[in-house]
Each structure stands twice: as structure tokens, then as C-alpha cells.
Amino acid sequence: MADVLVLGAGMVGVSTALALQEAGRDVVLADRKGPGLETSYGNAGVIQSEAVEPYPLPLALTTLLKIAFKRGNSVNYHWNALPSYLRPLRLYFAASLPARHKAISQTYAGLIRRATADHAPLIAAAGADNLIRRTGLRFVYRSQPALDAAAANAARLASEYGVQVVAQSPSELAVAEPHLNPGLAGAVYWPEAWSCADPGGLTQAYAALFASRGGRILVSDADTLCERGGGWAVSSHEGPVTAKEVVIALGPWSPVLLNRFGYDIPLLRKRGYHRHFAGGGTLNAPLLHDESATVLSSMVKGLRILTGAELACFDAAPTPVQLRRSTAAAAGLIDIGKPVEAEVWSGCRPCMPDMLPLTGKAPRHKGMWFHFGHGHQGFTLGPTTAALLAEEMITGQVPVPELSPARLRNL
Ligand SMILES: Cc1cc2nc3c(=O)[nH]c(=O)nc-3n(C[C@H](O)[C@H](O)[C@H](O)COP(=O)(O)OP(=O)(O)OC[C@H]3O[C@@H](n4cnc5c(N)ncnc54)[C@H](O)[C@@H]3O)c2cc1C
Structure with a gap:
């Protein structure tokens, strides 16, 4: 019997397996597909040291009406999905009220501020430095009032949390990113952020590091999880696997499995889309065009163009309206070249309504841990x-109580 079975080999599960292995545990990592092929593949690849405050639900009536009437590009929704989103959205609204959001941000900032330092030894040991750029992250704006508002908010974050930020004029922007078209009012530049040219590749490099240190990676369907012999068991392509403890790190799929164990997790799945384009200009750092809610990042496969959030049923067919608008906006910023894939990618950001990850002991099952x-x-x-x-898991002490799944009681 292994010590720990980690279910899910995205960035969260792979990192969990490495951390427990480092602490001397015999760990098995299991995924139905393989490491880094889902959300941890399709994201924008930014190691976001600027994201000290998690995204609140917008509270201004004008912004909410814009979303309701589908006027902007940051949020799209499917009417038939709204009933299932009502509870998480209500909780998200409560957590977004200023005093609560401020308290949540204190916890969040504590996590974010150490993120690059926590990645650094893994990048080095995995030999993945070639995938990493330490060139920051840029938010660009066409309109001067939008730039001014963003710069004021960035200055507030700098003073409250100690994040570094630099305002860039159009001429400074042209030097930093020579392939950008002219016509932007300027940029807010976050120099401390890192980014990755292949997020799935980095997750796989971390998984290979885990395997090279003696860890086992299995193909297994987490839906076969059951309690057995005082521990936990799943079926795998190598037969049954048992472990004393299990970590649920299935990202957006975690609530599906946990429902079978009696947990009702109000996860808010914010779907996003991406597509690669090749043969056009390149960027030295990822770029967020705030006004069209579009992220662009030069990656191994080409220029990855990504969207904001869509609220849809988990298994709903893709409706890439935001990606069409984001692609048009991106084409106004830079020569994007031609699409690489025939199909668009989509995946879900697994958001807790109180904006903090669930990290810790399962409330009602011995030897089960949540990490999603x-x-x-x-x-x-x-x-x-x-x-x-x-x-x-090793010491029995809870280092950041705000992340504890015990809080599900109040959700
Ligand atoms: C468009 C977009 C852009 C983003 N940009 C960024 C960014 O720039 N920076 C950032 O920090 N974050 C970003 N994110 C968020 C980030 O991608 C996710 O928070 C993160 O990838 C979640 O990792 P995870 O390991 O929890 O989930 P996943 O990577 O989804 O891993 C879950 C794993 O569980 C496995 N699994 C599921 N069901 C089963 C089952 N039944 N049996 C076995 N295995 C199963 C899957 O195969 C998968 O490998 C972005 C997300 C999106 C959608």
C-alpha cells in the first residue's frame, strides 16, 4: 500500500505529488489522461505575481447590466446554465463585498507573493528553464481614461501589497514590444511576473521530475475511488492501487467525484477558450488587452489568444463567441498570422465562490484531502x-486556516 494517492495530474496534482515525495512519502499520481493535458495545458501560462487580489464579482450596476445584456467580452453565459450557477454566484457576490474581499485578498496575496519562489526550485530541478520567461506581464489600453484608471489601481496594489509596477508610455511600449501596432495609450507593466511558453509542457516536466525521483504515475479513472482496508483504492491500467491517504486534485472535475461521497461543492466553473496563430508577430511578455478581455502570449505552438469567462453547463458544446471577438481585438494589436488548429480549445477555471482554493482535510472522510x-x-x-x-499532512498543523475545507460548512 502506498502512502498517498494523488488523483489528478494537472499543475495542482503534480505539485502535490512532488511536495509529498519531498517530505518522504511514497506517492502514486493518477490521471485518466496523463499529466498536464487539461486546464493546466490550456491556460495563459502566466505565473502571476501581480494577482494579489482575486477577481471579485463586479458590483457596479452598469457593469452587471453590461454582462446581463452581453455587451462586453469579459463574460458570456448560456441561459440554460444560469439555474446551476445561482448558488455559487450568490456566494461569490457575498464574498465580493468590499470588507470580505479585502480580508480574502490578504490571504490570497500571501500565497501569490511566494509563487515564483515556489516554482523556482522545481523549474531548475526539472530542467525546464527553457520554457520560462522572466519578462513580466503587460496590461495595455487604447483609451486614456481606461489606462488612467488601471494605473491608479495598480499604484494602490503597489502601495498595499508591495507589488512592483511600472507605467509605460506608447514609446516605451514600442521599445518593449516592437511587433505591436501603434495606437495604444500605454501600458501597466508588472515586471515580477513570469510566464511559460508551454504550460502543459511545464506540468509534464514537473511530472517527469516526480517519476525520476521514484514516483509512480498511473492511468486511472478517479471515478473508481472507494474505501478499502482502512485506506483508499482505485482501478488502474496496472490493476488496483491502494494507499493510506488520497488527495483529490481533479481541478474542475473534483465536485463530480466528491458528490458521490456526499459533498456538495459550489464550484463556479468559468470556461475560457484559446487558439494559436502562427506566422505573425511575437511578444516578449504576455499581454492583457483589458478593454476586450483578451490575453495574448507567444508560446511554443504560436501566439496563443485567450478569452475571459463563460458560464455554461460543464458538458455544453463550445460557443466561442468571445474568442471570435478576442481574435479580432488581437488582430488590431499585432499581426496574428494564421490559425494553427482547426478547432478551438476550451477548459474551465475551477473557482471557489470565496476565491480561495480548498486545501486541507476532507470534513467527513478519514485519510481524504482536498486540493482544488x-x-x-x-x-x-x-x-x-x-x-x-x-x-x-505531515505535521497535522494547518498553516493557512482560511484555505481549510472546514469552511464548506459556511458556504
Ligand atoms: C483560459 C484560461 C487561462 C488561464 N490562465 C492562467 C494563468 O495565466 N495563470 C494561472 O495561474 N492560471 C491560469 N488559469 C487557471 C489555471 O489553468 C487552473 O487554475 C489550473 O490549471 C488548475 O489546475 P488543476 O491541476 O487544479 O486542474 P487541471 O489542470 O484541470 O487538472 C485536473 C486533472 O484531473 C484529471 N481528471 C479529471 N477527471 C478525472 C477522473 N475521473 N479520473 C482521473 N483523472 C481525472 C484531468 O485529466 C486533469 O489532468 C487559466 C485558466 C483558463 C481556463
Whole structure:
């Protein structure tokens, strides 16, 4: 019997397996597909040291009406999905009220501020430095009032959390990113952020590191999980696997499995889309065009163009309206070249309505641990919350109580 079975080999599960292995545990990592092929593949690859405040639900009536009437590009929704989103959205609204959001941000900032330092030894040991750019992250704006508002908010974050930020004029922007078209009012530049040219590749490099240190990676369907012999068991392509403890790190799929164990997790799945384009201009750092809610990043496969959030049923067919608009907006910023894939990619950000990942002991099952719900920043935070989870599993002390699944009682 292994010590720990980690279910899910995205950035969160792979980081968990590495952290527990480092602490001396015999760990088995299981995924139905393989490491880094789902959300941890399709994201924007930014290790976001600027994201000290998690995204609140917009509270201004004008913004909410814009979303309701589908006027902007940051949020799209499917009418038939709304009933299932009502509870998480109500909780998200409550957590977004200023005092509560401020308290949540204190916890969140503590995680975010250590994220690059937690990735650094893994990048080095995995020999993945070639995938990493330490060139920051840029938010660009066409309109001067939008730039001014963003710069003021960035200055607030700098003073409250100590994040570094630099305002860039159009001429400074042209030097930093020579392939951008002229016509932008300027940029807010976050120099401390890192980014990755292949997020799935980095997750796989971390998984290969785990295997090279003696860890076992199996193909297994987590839906076969059951309690057995005082521990936990799943079926795998190598036969049954048992372990004393199990970590649920299935990202957006975690609530599906946990429902069978009696947990009702109000996860808010914010779907996003991407597509690669090749043969056009390149960027030195990822770029967020705030006004069209579009992210662009030069990656191994080409220029990856990504969208904001869509609220849809988990298994609903893709409706890439936001990606069409984002592609048009991106084409106004830079020569995007031609599409690489015939199909668009889509995947879901696994967001807890109180914006904090669930990291810790399952409330009602001995030997079961939760590790999911990293929302917009799971690629950034995987190694950080993995270190916290491992600390709790080894020492029995809860390092950041705000992340504890015990809070599900109040959700
Ligand atoms: C468009 C977009 C852009 C983003 N940009 C960023 C960014 O720039 N920076 C950032 O930090 N974060 C970003 N994110 C968020 C980030 O991608 C996620 O928070 C993170 O990838 C979640 O990792 P995970 O390991 O929890 O989930 P996943 O990577 O989805 O891993 C879950 C794993 O569980 C496996 N699984 C599921 N069901 C089963 C089953 N029944 N049996 C076995 N295995 C199963 C899957 O195969 C998968 O490998 C973005 C997300 C999106 C959608």
C-alpha cells in the first residue's frame, strides 16, 4: 500500500505529488489522461505575481447590466446554465463585498507573493528553464481614461501589497514590444511576473521530475475511488492501487467525484477558450488587452489568444463567441498570422465562490484531502498550496486556516 494517492495530474496534482515525495512519502499520481493535458495545458501560462487580489464579482450596476445584456467580452453565459450557477454566484457576490474581499485578498496575496519562489526550485530541478520567461506581464489600453484608471489601481496594489509596477508610455511600449501596432495609450507593466511558453509542457516536466525521483504515475479513472482496508483504492491500467491517504486534485472535475461521497461543492466553473496563430508577430511578455478581455502570449505552438469567462453547463458544446471577438481585438494589436488548429480549445477555471482554493482535510472522510478550486491562478499557485497541504499532512498543523475545507460548512 502506498502512502498517498494523488488523483489528478494537472499543475495542482503534480505539485502535490512532488511536495509529498519531498517530505518522504511514497506517492502514486493518477490521471485518466496523463499529466498536464487539461486546464493546466490550456491556460495563459502566466505565473502571476501581480494577482494579489482575486477577481471579485463586479458590483457596479452598469457593469452587471453590461454582462446581463452581453455587451462586453469579459463574460458570456448560456441561459440554460444560469439555474446551476445561482448558488455559487450568490456566494461569490457575498464574498465580493468590499470588507470580505479585502480580508480574502490578504490571504490570497500571501500565497501569490511566494509563487515564483515556489516554482523556482522545481523549474531548475526539472530542467525546464527553457520554457520560462522572466519578462513580466503587460496590461495595455487604447483609451486614456481606461489606462488612467488601471494605473491608479495598480499604484494602490503597489502601495498595499508591495507589488512592483511600472507605467509605460506608447514609446516605451514600442521599445518593449516592437511587433505591436501603434495606437495604444500605454501600458501597466508588472515586471515580477513570469510566464511559460508551454504550460502543459511545464506540468509534464514537473511530472517527469516526480517519476525520476521514484514516483509512480498511473492511468486511472478517479471515478473508481472507494474505501478499502482502512485506506483508499482505485482501478488502474496496472490493476488496483491502494494507499493510506488520497488527495483529490481533479481541478474542475473534483465536485463530480466528491458528490458521490456526499459533498456538495459550489464550484463556479468559468470556461475560457484559446487558439494559436502562427506566422505573425511575437511578444516578449504576455499581454492583457483589458478593454476586450483578451490575453495574448507567444508560446511554443504560436501566439496563443485567450478569452475571459463563460458560464455554461460543464458538458455544453463550445460557443466561442468571445474568442471570435478576442481574435479580432488581437488582430488590431499585432499581426496574428494564421490559425494553427482547426478547432478551438476550451477548459474551465475551477473557482471557489470565496476565491480561495480548498486545501486541507476532507470534513467527513478519514485519510481524504482536498486540493482544488484554484480558479484563475492554479498554474501560479499549484506548488505553493501543495507545500501548504504537504505541511498539514505531515505535521497535522494547518498553516493557512482560511484555505481549510472546514469552511464548506459556511458556504
Ligand atoms: C483560459 C484560461 C487561462 C488561464 N490562465 C492562467 C494563468 O495565466 N495563470 C494561472 O495561474 N492560471 C491560469 N488559469 C487557471 C489555471 O489553468 C487552473 O487554475 C489550473 O490549471 C488548475 O489546475 P488543476 O491541476 O487544479 O486542474 P487541471 O489542470 O484541470 O487538472 C485536473 C486533472 O484531473 C484529471 N481528471 C479529471 N477527471 C478525472 C477522473 N475521473 N479520473 C482521473 N483523472 C481525472 C484531468 O485529466 C486533469 O489532468 C487559466 C485558466 C483558463 C481556463
